[in-house]
Amino acid sequence: MKLLALIFSALLVSLPIAAEESSLTDAKCAEYSSDVGAGLYRACFSYTGQNWTHADVASISFGADKPIAVIPLQYTQNGAQPGAEVDGKNIGFEWNQITQQELATRLTAAGFFVLTPTIQMYGENWDGFQGLEHFIAGVHKGNPHTQTILLTADSHIAVEQNPFPGAQMLVTGLHARNYEWESIIQAAIAGFYQKEGMGNIGPRVRGGFSDEEGSSKAWHPLIERAAEYGSTVSIMEAAQAIEIAAKAGSIADGRTWAAPLFDSIVAGMSAYACSVGYQLKTCH
Secondary structure (H helix, E strand, O other): OHHHHHHHHHHHHHOOOOOOOOOOOHHHHOOOOEEEOOHHHOEEEEOOOOOOOOOEEOOOOOOOOOOEEEOOEOOOOOOOOOOOEEOOEEOHHHHHHHHHHHHHHHHHHHOOEEEOOEHHHHOOOHHHHHHHHHHHHHHHHHOOOOEEEEEEEEOOOOEOOEOOOOOEEEEOOOOOOOHHHHHHHHHHHHHHHHHHOOOOOOEEEOOOOEOOOOOOOEOOHHHHHHHOOOOOEEEEEEEEHHHHHHHHOOOOOHHHHOHHHHHHHHHHHHHHHHHOOOOOOOOO
């Protein structure tokens, strides 16, 4: 029983539970063709495949008096989106799960209302990605200054749309960027990369080489759909996956190695929240 209690306690720490409730109602969702997810993670939207960078989605608010952070998990345990490889093994899910847990725990302690949506909540398939991405867009639509960061690991293979793989901050290419937010995050994490002797490209627009939804050359729907309602959204590459494994010893050990990076990202997100009027214990 003691072991079960410890496991349950660990789960509570890694995936925070919020007292706030979603504003979505059955009446509101009846206006849209899709109603997916449950509880805090319910999303209602209409999707036709046309104009796919736009999210026709119901606004989701929570009545929270705290700054809102969305820390998603987008990688699958099947072959739909497995992520980068290390020694022939896809590590997208493992690393994204680590970063989600570590950032969510720190952000909750910092005073944020944290949402941790996963692709598994909506299905590891095309429809599931629509659900996840429209949920995030709905949260941005309903809550000014929402910050979404998906911290992942890059491939080491250079391609046209990613000529310099490694640490970088992918941002919107279709909507007005929030340069203040980008600068605050970058200033916060600079010390980590300097200490590790690693490069960091910084903010970079992702996409524009293809109009095909889902193509790695196209605009990223998770970023663009949310950025229409609030451009404080980024997919951040912590480093190349093979760099993480080499520096830490393994992807699993990256949890400890990257702890200063997690701390720095949360410090940056907190500084931005303070700058737009939220009162956190770190605000001066």
